Amino acid sequence: MKLINKTQQIYLGLVVVLLLVWSGVFLYAISSAIQNNIDETMQSELQVAVYRAQNEGSLQTLSTNQIEVKKISTIRDTIVSFSDTSLYNSVEQESFPYRQVSTQARINGKAYQVTMRRSMVEYDDLFETILIMEIIFVVFLVGGLFLINRTVLQRLWSPFYETLRQLTGYELEGKPIEWNDTEIDEFRQLNDVLKDMIGQIEKEYQSLKAFTENASHEIQTPISSMLNRIEVMLQDESLSKDQWQRLQQVGQAARKLSRLNKALLLLTKIENRQYAEAETIDLTDLIKDLAPEYRSLAEAKNISMDMDIESEAKVEMNPELAEMMLRNLLSNAIKHNENDGKVYINVRSGELVISNTGPEPDGDPDQYFQRFQKGEASSTSLGLGLPIVSAIAQTANIDIDYAYEAGMHTINLRF
Amino acid sequence: MKLLIIEDESSLAESLKEYLEGEGHVCEIVANYDKAYQKIHVYNYDCVLVDITLPGGSGLDLIDELKKMHAEAGIIIISAKDSLDDRIKGLELGADDYLTKPFHLSELNARLNALMRRKQYKGDRQFEVGKLTVYPQKKEVEAEGELLDLTAKEYDLLNYFITNANRVLTKEAIAEHVWGDHYDMVDSFDFIYVHIRNLRKKLQDKCDDDPIKTVYGMGYKFLNK
Numbered sequence: 001m002k003l004i005n006k007t008q009q010i011y012l013g014l015v016v017v018l019l020l021v022w023s024g025v026f027l028y029a030i031s032s033a034i035q036n037n038i039d040e041t042m043q044s045e046l047q048v049a050v051y052r053a054q055n056e057g058s059l060q061t062l063s064t065n066q067i068e069v070k071k072i073s074t075i076r077d078t079i080v081s082f083s084d085t086s087l088y089n090s091v092e093q094e095s096f097p098y099r100q101v102s103t104q105a106r107i108n109g110k111a112y113q114v115t116m117r118r119s120m121v122e123y124d125d126l127f128e129t130i131l132i133m134e135i136i137f138v139v140f141l142v143g144g145l146f147l148i149n150r151t152v153l154q155r156l157w158s159p160f161y162e163t164l165r166q167l168t169g170y171e172l173e174g175k176p177i178e179w180n181d182t183e184i185d186e187f188r189q190l191n192d193v194l195k196d197m198i199g200q201i202e203k204e205y206q207s208l209k210a211f212t213e214n215a216s217h218e219i220q221t222p223i224s225s226m227l228n229r230i231e232v233m234l235q236d237e238s239l240s241k242d243q244w245q246r247l248q249q250v251g252q253a254a255r256k257l258s259r260l261n262k263a264l265l266l267l268t269k270i271e272n273r274q275y276a277e278a279e280t281i282d283l284t285d286l287i288k289d290l291a292p293e294y295r296s297l298a299e300a301k302n303i304s305m306d307m308d309i310e311s312e313a314k315v316e317m318n319p320e321l322a323e324m325m326l327r328n329l330l331s332n333a334i335k336h337n338e339n340d341g342k343v344y345i346n347v348r349s350g351e352l353v354i355s356n357t358g359p360e361p362d363g364d365p366d367q368y369f370q371r372f373q374k375g376e377a378s379s380t381s382l383g384l385g386l387p388i389v390s391a392i393a394q395t396a397n398i399d400i401d402y403a404y405e406a407g408m409h410t411i412n413l414r415f
Numbered sequence: 416m417k418l419l420i421i422e423d424e425s426s427l428a429e430s431l432k433e434y435l436e437g438e439g440h441v442c443e444i445v446a447n448y449d450k451a452y453q454k455i456h457v458y459n460y461d462c463v464l465v466d467i468t469l470p471g472g473s474g475l476d477l478i479d480e481l482k483k484m485h486a487e488a489g490i491i492i493i494s495a496k497d498s499l500d501d502r503i504k505g506l507e508l509g510a511d512d513y514l515t516k517p518f519h520l521s522e523l524n525a526r527l528n529a530l531m532r533r534k535q536y537k538g539d540r541q542f543e544v545g546k547l548t549v550y551p552q553k554k555e556v557e558a559e560g561e562l563l564d565l566t567a568k569e570y571d572l573l574n575y576f577i578t579n580a581n582r583v584l585t586k587e588a589i590a591e592h593v594w595g596d597h598y599d600m601v602d603s604f605d606f607i608y609v610h611i612r613n614l615r616k617k618l619q620d621k622c623d624d625d626p627i628k629t630v631y632g633m634g635y636k637f638l639n640k
Binding site: 213216217218219220221222223224225226227228229231232234235241244245248251252254255258262269296297299300320 | 424426427429430431433434437466468494495496497498499516517518519520521568582583585587588606608609610632633
């Protein structure tokens with residue numbers, strides 16, 4: 001829920017409750033004041049009428065349509081009592097509320113129950129009017145408050161929302177954030193803190209980037225010089241075959257070191273999102289382009305490669321990474337295969353499956369996506385192929401699964 | 416040919432010099448930007464091998480400078496940076512080739528020869544090696560006047576052998592040449608064997624003699640007497 005709406009909800013909820021309570025109290029106070037007033041008026045009118053009747057010794061003055069006189073046997077109580085009642089009006093065929101005041105008095109030596117009634121219809125109308133006015137008042141007040149609050153809150157919080165918007169669209173090394181000036185201290189402080197933090201992050205990112213690239217460069221150059229010297233020595237015909245092979249092994253180890261360094265740098269770059277530029281790529285086009293190259297490789301092991309392309313496979317990703325991912329998967333499918341084996345490539349909508357025959361893997365397949373977890377002991381394998389594939393898949397929001405079933409290794413990409 | 420090696424790692428520069436002088440080239444070494452800048456303004460070179468990361472400046476600026484001077488020299492970048500961006504930047508500036516460290520000397524030799532052939536003869540000059548005649552522009556090879564039916568990869572392979580004639584080429588060097596950057600994704604050299612077997616068969620069919628020799632346990636050697 002939005003902050004503004006939540007604030008409004010709490011605030012207006014409170015206002016409505018308060019207003020309702022206040023309206024009730026107000027209505028009650030008015031009605032009891034009016035009631036008292038009516039009661040007092042009626043009481044004095046009744047007493048005056050009874051007094052006059054007693055003085056005149058006649059019931060004449062009491063014979064109005066508001067007063068009812070009933071003969072009773074004896075006076076038990078001369079206290080004036082009040083009550084509410086309703087009477088049926090035969091003309092309007094409806095009951096109406098009445099207030100009645102009643103007393104007992106001795107007139108001409110006889111005991112009477114004298115009751116005066118007054119219709120409360122007009123007072124009910126009055127209450128009704130007051131109630132309606134109150135409701136209108138509450139509705140207008142709450143509506144007005146809602147609108148005013150909304151505008152005010154929106155204006156007050158706008159620097160905050162602007163900061164939020166900028167942060168949401170922020171990318172490392174992307175467009176720098178334009179911090180808007182605000183007169184509210186807290187927001188200015190927030191912006192300052194964020195500005196410092198982002199500056200720090202960018203600085204560290206830059207230095208990490210520079211470090212990984214420099215480290216790689218610094219390592220590759222000496223390896224290069226080592227390998228070149230070995231290569232020159234290998235041409236020396238006075239070397240014995242044994243010496244030649246040992247030298248060759250040193251060369252292989254150095255070359256592996258170099259590949260390892262490059263692969264780790266690549267992983268770091270992928271994980272640092274240094275391959276940011278993405279475009280829409282159809283993986284089927286890419287796989288069709290790459291397949292012939294790998295087919296010739298597969299032929300060396302007499303492996304057949306079958307492609308079944310049912311639909312296009314459009315993915316939003318970096319083209320360099322897409323190629324790297326497919327190359328890794330294709331070479332894996334051939335590398336971890338057996339002579340006269342098979343490779344199947346199947347593209348369905350939203351799914352690319354590469355499966356190949358091969359011996360059952362030892363170790364936990366879930367670990368294959370971890371660095372340096374090799375399925376089989378192979379001196380030439382770096383154990384970084386699948387981690388690279390998995391890191392690439394992650395940048396492109398591709399789900400990747402591995403399974404071994406019925407003699408087939410299957411890699412499943414879902415996008 | 417006269418070559419300039421611009422490389423700050425002296426050991427690497429020395430090994431390049433040693434190798435290239437063995438190939439009959441004349442080499443000079445400079446180890447930083449300023450010296451390289453002076454050299455290219457004073458002397459003419461047939462080819463410049465330039466590292467990108469140099470003390471005192473970037474090799475890319477040197478390439479820019481060479482192009483501004485309209486120097487005739489061929490330019491080969493040798494760099495440890497292997498991202499596509501770096502390559503594109505280098506080639507856009509006018510470098511003729513880009514080699515990623517570490518590279519095989521035989522690969523450098525092949526690239527250097529191809530570059531020189533393009534520069535000197537504009538590529539349309541054939542040359543003869545033993546019984547073979549190579550037409551670099553058409554990417555064709557004739558054996559005793561008869562055209563060999565080679566695939567692109569086989570032509571490439573044969574050309575690589577010819578440029579590095581009489582030298583042992585390891586399977587790794589061959590694989591890297593044929594597969595380029597992606598050779599390291601392949602751990603089997605079987606396919607090299609298949610390619611070479613096919614190439615040899617075609618050569619044997621047209622001329623009785625097979626110039627490619629297997630050096631057991633080491634690799635292959637192209638003999639050019």
